[in-house]
Amino acid sequence: MGKDREGKIPMLKKINESEDILWLSFPALVKFDFLHQGLILKNKQETLFTNKNNLKKDLEKSLKIIAENNGPAIYSEQVHKNKSAVLASVNDIKKWDFNSKYDAFITNQKCVFLTVRVADCLPIYLIEPDAKAIGLIHAGWRSTILRIVENTLEQMYSTFKADIDKMICVIGPGLGKGCFEISEELAILFPPDCQVIENGSKPRLDLAQVNFKQLVKSGLKTKNISIISECTHCNPELYYSFRRSANKNQRMVAFIGLKG
Ligand SMILES: [Zn+2]
DSSP, X not given: OOOOSTTSSOOOOEXXXXXXXXXXXXXXXXXXXXXXXXXXXXXXXXXXXXXXXXXXHHHHHHHHHHHSSOOOEEOOBOOSSOOEEEEOSHHHHHXXXXXXXXXXEEEOOBSXXXXXXXXXXXXXXXEETTTTEEXXXXXXXXXXXXXXXXXXXXXXXXXXXXXXXXXXEEEOOBSOTTTOBOOHHHHTTSOGGGEEOOTTSOOEEOHHHHHHHHXXXXXXXXXXXXXXXXXXXXXXXXXXXXXXXXXXXXXXXXXXXXXX
């Protein structure tokens, strides 16, 4: 995976460097030329995005370099629940409360970046190209149990009349099924076919697969869902991992925005 073998297997990610910022973009989304999209990776500047007081400035500076424009970046306190914020007007953006508690965002507004911070949790990107509606989700195991993707899709439908048949989704890199050990108590809450169960070791969770199944249950076409099946824990050269990294504040930043 990840290799473009004569176009038969589409490349899953493209690594970019803009000034000193390392980030990846998703080839599955490149055809939508009205989008800015990607994930800012582990960076040379190790304190980037680590200080809450500098987060707004860090995000806007980085995104300006990557996307060469100057839209505001929306973010929230991430609380591992299932609430999705709706940004349906210029006013919603102007009056945004950065201390609010959300783990997902949806918008149809141009020139604004939706962002979530991740290190092992999954960034999930949603695009309905005809309605020009987009969503971004921060999905750890808690939000996944609370079915955050279903919630967000429902809001995209009710607010923007997004059509589930046209919905495109990318599930970004996160803690992989090789590394995501969970307790027996937690394992009961997830479908057995989304776990690796071996004698003598703890169950391990395929969190991307759980979200994939929820997306399909909500009506997404399987061909419209891409999973970047790379483990943040196993790829230290590109990714931060909360479980692996010594500095527990380091985060990557997933972003998506409609161009102006
Ligand atoms: Zn791993």
